[in-house]
Amino acid sequence: MKALIIAAGDGGRLGNLTEHKPKPLIQLLGLSLIERVILTAKQAGINEFVITVGYLCDKVKAKLRDGNRYGVKINYIENSEWMKGNGFSVLRAKELLNGNFILLMADHIFDSRILKELVDCDVRSSVILAVDRRKPIQGDTKVLEKKGRIVDIGKDIEESDCIDTGIFLCSPKIFSYIEDSVKEGKKELADGIAKAAGSGDAEIFDIGKVKSYVSGMRKDIRPWWIDIDTEEDLRKAKKMILENASKNPSDALAYYIHKPIENKLVSFVSNFNITPNQLTITVNIFAYIVTALFFFGYLLPASILTFAVGIADGLDGKLARVKLKTSKLGSLEHSFDLLFEFSWFIALSWFLFSSTQSATPLILCIFIILFIAFYRHVYDQFRRATGRSLDDAGNFERLFRRVAGRRNLYNIPILVFILLGVPLYSLIFILFHSGITAIVYAARAMKHLHAIDKRKG
The missing domain is CATH 1.20.120.1760 (CDP-alcohol phosphotransferase transmembrane (TM) domain)
Structure with a gap:
């Protein structure tokens, strides 16, 4: 199975850190954010990637090259309209993804166990979104689900019971829903997911169902993820990674x-x-x-x-x-x-x-x-x-x-x-x-x- 990584945005909320460097190349404990996404996906058995690049795209390509140094294969798609919405970045990859694929964000760091479980799901809908039941905070994309199907999704929806982790298992049909939402002037990926949800064609995967006990670590580790938008998020991610990499002494x-x-x-x-x-x-x-x-x-x-x-x-x-x-x-x-x-x-x-x-x-x-x-x-x-x-x-x-x-x-x-x-x-x-x-x-x-x-x- 292939994975599509959206790595086109400028990461404006990181201020000076992204003035001359694209957000996916921001360093976190010795690896760039996008390297962490690639290597985590590799742990889940994914070895072929399509990366949509935009802002300072040449620097991303120069860093990752063809992926050989990571033991994976990487193809790139350029999105010159990256500032219009991430729905465009997904659509740019349509011709390279003819089968089911994983969709990831270059700035979402996550636990490989989530992806290992997600890739084994039976794809009966156009999209399965990994969701977290924690309470939403500012900037989260909220989700309302009923009986495992998405009813509504968006940052500003009033009623919700989980949040979007930025980890998706998609069928090629998702492209048609995003295209329809773009025609209506809605240019975000969440708008395309909402369109699929309106047709009863979008499901959730609750990351809380992932087994938390890790024998080799001698402790329970709740499946984790974090969206990196600010310098404070980087500090939180650093602490989270170190703690989850520590065995229970x-x-x-x-x-x-x-x-x-x-x-x-x-x-x-x-x-x-x-x-x-x-x-x-x-x-x-x-x-x-x-x-x-x-x-x-x-x-x-x-x-x-x-x-x-x-x-x-x-x-x-x-x-x-x-x-x-x-x-x-x-x-x-x-x-x-x-x-x-x-x-x-x-x-x-x-x-x-x-x-x-x-x-x-x-x-x-x-x-x-x-x-x-x-x-x-x-x-x-x-x-x-x-x-x-x-x-x-x-x-x-x-x-x-x-x-x-x-x-x-x-x-x-x-x-x-x-x-x-x-x-x-x-x-x-x-x-x-x-x-x-x-x-x-x-x-x-x-x-x-x-x-x-x-x-x-």
């Missing part, structure tokens, strides 16, 4: 300290040409420097640096989600994280063994690694079996996650007992912490899985 340290620091760092790093994979490699190199410091007995600097690694380790995944560069390869990152985590325990225990000639540190290390490997496997298997994180399986789990065994929390006793001059005690503490976590995770996973089996009968 498991442990207390990650929740209260790492997350706000990570958000500031990702906001800064996203403006540079740094890839998530480059960050992953850098963090791993840094982590193994810590391993070397433990191994050679530089315990205090090593233990301090573990906290820096803990913060840096969250940057690559978040940057990938912010810049829409998530990949299958990136899913291996957690395996490499576990490897360097184990290397810290091994290096510390080996140094203590070498210093004392006692096998106790090595024995403690073996059981720590066994417990961590076990509960990590239980955790992963539970998510595969249920589609939900064990941390979110119930109220108890949501509380326990803040104190459950995690690398971030293990770093604390390592530092404390090194400062106290008894580093061996850190391994003893972690042994009990990881052991308790393994017991609790196994017991709770078995409880929930057994309950699921009983419900299935």
Whole structure:
């Protein structure tokens, strides 16, 4: 399926930002608005785009070119009458769209889950409009619907029960309705949709029906979108993207300290040409420097640096989600994280063994690694079996996650007992912490899985 993107307007409400730059090229966390639209649509399986350009159109073309750098194909249609209304921008693409297509706005940033659901809808009308049930604010295009069909649409309608998100699934028939509205002197896309609605030929897709829980993020994320019209909208969008790219941290340290620091760092790093994979490699190199410091007995600097690694380790995944560069390869990152985590325990225990000639540190290390490997496997298997994180399986789990065994929390006793001059005690503490976590995770996973089996009968 193709997507038509309307990118012709001048974005006058953004003031000086669009004086010499078209609105679709305004930057937001390292990507232009239209790049975000393209890459989000690509996540929904759309790889071919028609873009209607107008104001400063050569700059848009120079930026996006043929789309090859994004792994998509782009064709352009110029609309010299862009200032007359966005209905004209849609009509310009008529000859290139012979089948059902997605219609998007270059200044509407949105959640890919909305589009993934919309493209699977059965097209029985000329248009299906994704709508949001939130209360309208100034500038919103309001919609009134009854039994799934649009009754009225427009910015100034008196009665409404949802709002237009700027995301449409259209059949070619929509062009005839827009042409009819243009003949009547009504030149906006909404006028064409209203025309289709008058014939009972326009439906809605309620984005509230999109499943909100995202297992990989360990939290509910309400399907989101935002129309960028002002600088304040840009600030809101930045905050929204960062928040929705943040996993629900498991442990207390990650929740209260790492997350706000990570958000500031990702906001800064996203403006540079740094890839998530480059960050992953850098963090791993840094982590193994810590391993070397433990191994050679530089315990205090090593233990301090573990906290820096803990913060840096969250940057690559978040940057990938912010810049829409998530990949299958990136899913291996957690395996490499576990490897360097184990290397810290091994290096510390080996140094203590070498210093004392006692096998106790090595024995403690073996059981720590066994417990961590076990509960990590239980955790992963539970998510595969249920589609939900064990941390979110119930109220108890949501509380326990803040104190459950995690690398971030293990770093604390390592530092404390090194400062106290008894580093061996850190391994003893972690042994009990990881052991308790393994017991609790196994017991709770078995409880929930057994309950699921009983419900299935």
